[in-house]
Amino acid sequence: MKAMLPGNAVGTDEPLVLGEAAEPRPAADEAVVEVEAYSVSHGEVFRLDDRLDRGGARWRPGQGVAGAVLRPAADGSGPAEGARVVAHPPALGWAERVAVPTNSLAELPDSVDAVTAATLSPAGIAALRLLRAAGPLAGRKVLLTGASGGVGHYVTELAAAGGAQLTAVSATAERGAKLMQLGAVELVTSVARARGPYDVVLESVGGDSLTTALAALAPGGLLVWFGQTGGAPVALDFFSFFQGPNQARIAHFDYTTSDATYSQDLSVLVRLVAAGRLHPEIGTVRDWTRTADVITDLCGRRIRGNAVLTVG
Known part of the structure; x- marks a missing residue:
């Protein structure tokens, strides 16, 4: 074949x-x-x-x-x-x-x-599992980097449907235009322009994007690190980190680890698409x-x- x-x-x-x-x-x-x-x-x-x-x-x-x-x-x-x-x-x-x-x-x-x-696979699966890792989002301020990719569009719509106040980061306003239609409350073209503090940061770019996003986290907030699409490694300084948000947490995310099977999560995504509640x-x-x-x-x-x- x-x-x-x-x-x-x-x-x-x-x-x-x-x-x-x-x-x-x-x-x-x-x-x-x-x-x-x-x-x-x-x-x-x-x-x-x-x-x-x-x-x-x-x-x-x-x-x-x-x-x-x-x-x-x-x-x-x-x-x-x-x-x-x-x-x-x-x-x-x-x-x-x-x-x-x-x-x-x-x-x-x-x-x-x-x-x-x-x-829906793997982008939709990753988005669904990422939001589970982030926990309940109703009424919470969320920052999403690398938002204009396949996973980002799914995350935006699913998070907004769950009541999140999501700020999307996209390299250009044109690339991020659809994110506002999907429920983002704000679109910015760089992490440095994001106005925190945020309860949750969903970070997928790596490099300076992560360190800048971390500084925008609220005390006790959570940063979920789910990618490094920018290619640059992250450099974190121990002392600078503790001068930032008090008791902030960083969680590594791997979408292949879950209590649900791929079949179960794909079935959820298919139902949402068929019902007009998720728009790839x-x-x-x-x-x-x-x-x-x-x-x-x-x-x-x-x-x-x-x-x-x-x-x-």
Whole structure:
């Protein structure tokens, strides 16, 4: 079958190559999904760029896909053949077909198309779990950095629906325009322009963004660190930190750790989209042969919201 392969895995200088890969060999609790669309996440881009451990030579990108069940799980779990699904495979989803554990699948109603559904994993899952980590937000002041990406749009709408007074940080007003429509009370173009103090800071950029956002935290406030899309590491000074908010807390966030299964969280997101209560922001939809171009644009911050590739 055809699949997107990391260039260095096949001996080329290209970041990605459309080549031949082995057909999926599903375990008993895995269904084979025929992929119709997939999304691209920053985490996958970092792994392709060797900024994260690839987890073994077998690793190929692909953690957010939508399509139809081609072959149901042998153990009888999960959706039946032909069912339309959204899925969070461990990897390998940038391909014509992928094996997915049935506890990482959710069925789609006719009202939710594959392109829209593909954005729910991993971006929607990360947003849902991030807000759980932040705790109750009704009436609380929240600062969200890197807000114009795929996760940020979901966080903004979900947090606003939960009663948060959210300030969104976006590099430009144009990139952040949709965030106001989704419920943000304020849009600023740099963390330094944010007017605290904030009860909760959701930080995804790293570098100076985190240290500046930390200074805007209220006493006893919480900063949840969920990314480093800016690429620069964070430098924290012990003494400066304690001159800032009294008893402030920093929490590391990893969306892959949760009491809920991917299937459960995807089902929640699908219901919200189908009910018109969650509106995925899709910045670009292109044929999967242009995946490398999408990655370049994503790294250059030329895509607002989610990037989706269609297969076939």
